Amino acid sequence: xxxxxxxxxxxxxxxxxxxxxxxxxNLNHDAMYWYxxxxxxxxxxxxxxxxxxDFQKGDIAEGYSVSREKxxxxxxxxxxxxxxxxxxYLCASSIDPPGQGQPQHFGDGTRLSIL
Amino acid sequence: xxxVTQSQPEMSVQEAETVTLSCTYDTSExxxxxxxYKQPPSRQMILVIRQEAYKQxxxxxxxxxxxxxxxxxxxxxxxxxxxxxxxxxxxxxxxxGMYSGGGxxxxxxxxxxxxxxxx
Numbered sequence: 001x002x003x004x005x006x007x008x009x010x011x012x013x014x015x016x017x018x019x020x021x022x023x024x025x026n027l028n029h030d031a032m033y034w035y036x037x038x039x040x041x042x043x044x045x046x047x048x049x050x051x052x053x054d055f056q057k058g059d060i061a062e063g064y065s066v067s068r069e070k071x072x073x074x075x076x077x078x079x080x081x082x083x084x085x086x087x088x089y090l091c092a093s094s095i096d097p098p099g100q101g102q103p104q105h106f107g108d109g110t111r112l113s114i115l
Numbered sequence: 116x117x118x119v120t121q122s123q124p125e126m127s128v129q130e131a132e133t134v135t136l137s138c139t140y141d142t143s144e145x146x147x148x149x150x151x152y153k154q155p156p157s158r159q160m161i162l163v164i165r166q167e168a169y170k171q172x173x174x175x176x177x178x179x180x181x182x183x184x185x186x187x188x189x190x191x192x193x194x195x196x197x198x199x200x201x202x203x204x205x206x207x208x209x210x211x212g213m214y215s216g217g218g219x220x221x222x223x224x225x226x227x228x229x230x231x232x233x234x
Contacts, residue, residue, distance in 0.1 A: 033221045035221065042119070042206055042208075042224030042226045043160075043206070043222070043224045044224070045223075048221050058221060088158060100212070100213060101147075103162045104221070104222060108157070108158065
């Protein structure tokens with residue numbers, strides 16, 4: 001079955017440590033996205049990528065980095081510069097030619113906590 | 116920048132009744148898309164319904180329908196014959212369209228409405 005796989009489901013970070021969240025999709029979608037969700041908040045966009053080897057900052061990119069070396073994969077690194085990383089992280093993809101409003105499909109998410 | 120407002124943090128409805136969730140948005144664009152997503156306790160985001168701004172006709176998906184009022188910038192979701200499985204967080208979301216010069220970036224979400232279904 002096609003879909004988006006995020007791993008791990010739960011992740012713990014120590015002070016000063018970088019951690020990487022994995023996102024893989026087999027939907028053959030060009031566009032991929034990372035969102036952060038805090039309690040009582042909607043999702044906020046961290047980074048997005050429309051094609052391989054290209055990505056753009058979203059609304060809250062500080063303290064995060066991404067890469068897009070393969071169409072299927074869009075890992076997110078939470079760096080030590082992100083002082084409040086505890087949140088639920090969701091990866092999404094879409095077949096979207098930009099601007100045509102196709103819905104985004106989401107993975108099951110990763111919950112990141114500070115040790 | 117666009118904003119999406121969901122003014123009802125929580126709503127409760129009896130099973131089999133009808134409930135309407137409110138959403139308003141602020142934009143200067145004419146080409147855009149609106150969505151309702153459902154997030155059950157499993158935390159997975161599930162698309163409920165999609166509306167194209169240039170279409171006058173309100174979108175419908177089985178028991179789910181929207182009331183899209185473009186001039187008022189309102190996009191409410193009506194759930195008919197509520198079922199226990201409808202209990203979830205519901206998020207309204209906005210996306211710019213191609214003719215607004217955008218759409219390559221992600222969705223703008225409201226803060227959500229927690230829907231409780233009373234048996």
